[in-house]
Amino acid sequence: MYKAMIYITLKQSVLDPQGNAVKHALFSLGFDEVDEVRIGKYMEVTLEAESRKMAEERVKEMCEKLLANTVIEDYRFDLMEG
Amino acid sequence: MKCAVIVFPGSNCDMDMYNAIEDCMDGVTVNYIWHSDSGLEEYDAIFLPGGFSYGDYLRSGAIARFAPVMAEVVEAAEKGKLVMGVCNGFQILLEAGLLPGAMRRNEGLKFSCKYTPLTVENNHTPFTNQYELGEEISIPIAHGEGNYYCDEETLKNLRENRQIVFRYLHNPNGSIDNIAGITNKKGNVLGMMPHPERAVHTLLGSEDGKGMFHSIIRYWRGD
Numbered sequence: 436m437y438k439a440m441i442y443i444t445l446k447q448s449v450l451d452p453q454g455n456a457v458k459h460a461l462f463s464l465g466f467d468e469v470d471e472v473r474i475g476k477y478m479e480v481t482l483e484a485e486s487r488k489m490a491e492e493r494v495k496e497m498c499e500k501l502l503a504n505t506v507i508e509d510y511r512f513d514l515m516e517g
Numbered sequence: 518m519k520c521a522v523i524v525f526p527g528s529n530c531d532m533d534m535y536n537a538i539e540d541c542m543d544g545v546t547v548n549y550i551w552h553s554d555s556g557l558e559e560y561d562a563i564f565l566p567g568g569f570s571y572g573d574y575l576r577s578g579a580i581a582r583f584a585p586v587m588a589e590v591v592e593a594a595e596k597g598k599l600v601m602g603v604c605n606g607f608q609i610l611l612e613a614g615l616l617p618g619a620m621r622r623n624e625g626l627k628f629s630c631k632y633t634p635l636t637v638e639n640n641h642t643p644f645t646n647q648y649e650l651g652e653e654i655s656i657p658i659a660h661g662e663g664n665y666y667c668d669e670e671t672l673k674n675l676r677e678n679r680q681i682v683f684r685y686l687h688n689p690n691g692s693i694d695n696i697a698g699i700t701n702k703k704g705n706v707l708g709m710m711p712h713p714e715r716a717v718h719t720l721l722g723s724e725d726g727k728g729m730f731h732s733i734i735r736y737w738r739g740d
């Protein structure tokens with residue numbers, strides 16, 4: 436069994452309105468050292484796979500096909516065994 | 518002419534769309550088609566209504582795009598049949614790749630629900646032939662994720678092919694180039710965030726949406 440920890444974020448070139456709103460809230464709380472806030476999604480997917488390589492390939496497919504919209508989002512994931 | 522209104526779990530403008538078609542398009546048959554049904558071959562125009570298909574989980578339209586009926590919608594679009602997606606329907610068309618680009622949260626982060634002035638940027642489409650070029654129309658919006666985005670290359674193509682059909686006069690959501698509605702390159706697939714089906718009676722505040730339904734029927738009849 437493998438567990439994929441998937442992080443999906445808006446591409447750097449895409450404006451993140453939620454991130455900006457949170458940045459302003461941090462400013463107003465005095466955290467004026469903050470340069471940028473980007474908000475994304477975190478997903479955990481557990482799956483069966485014959486090998487680590489197979490699991491990686493399947494998770495990549497899931498991200499490309501459904502979990503991320505690659506027009507506006509980037510994704511990365513960590514894979515944990517067991 | 519036969520029209521299909523696709524109903525996904527969470528569609529909530531399906532009845533508005535059905536009634537608008539029935540009221541504005543004389544002699545037309547209209548039916549609801551459930552998301553897991555098939556049999557779209559017999560229909561001439563397909564409407565994807567607004568709402569919150571699959572609760573907007575993951576992203577608006579992302580799950581609806583894989584509903585069983587969508588394979589037939591894609592096939593119909595490729596054959597040149599008319600496909601019109603409004604609001605969530607537009608988001609589904611983007612996710613399905615029938616139209617280019619993607620939707621982001623509104624720039625102001627607020628759900629926006631109000632009458633919005635639009636300009637008709639192309640009146641040579643099956644959906645807009647009853648409007649004047651540059652005509653200003655008032656159509657309501659109701660969305661939280663209507664901030665249209667595409668990359669520079671795509672935007673260039675949209676402009677060159679005259680695929681931008683409606684622009685906002687006062688951009689309510691941050692959409693790139695004030696885009697409110699686009700077609701595919703062939704012009705038979707239209708996606709728009711504003712709701713023409715909610716603007717077909719003066720009682721509702723505007724009847725400027727009627728032109729879209731009249732345009733479709735005129736196109737179909739080949740007048």
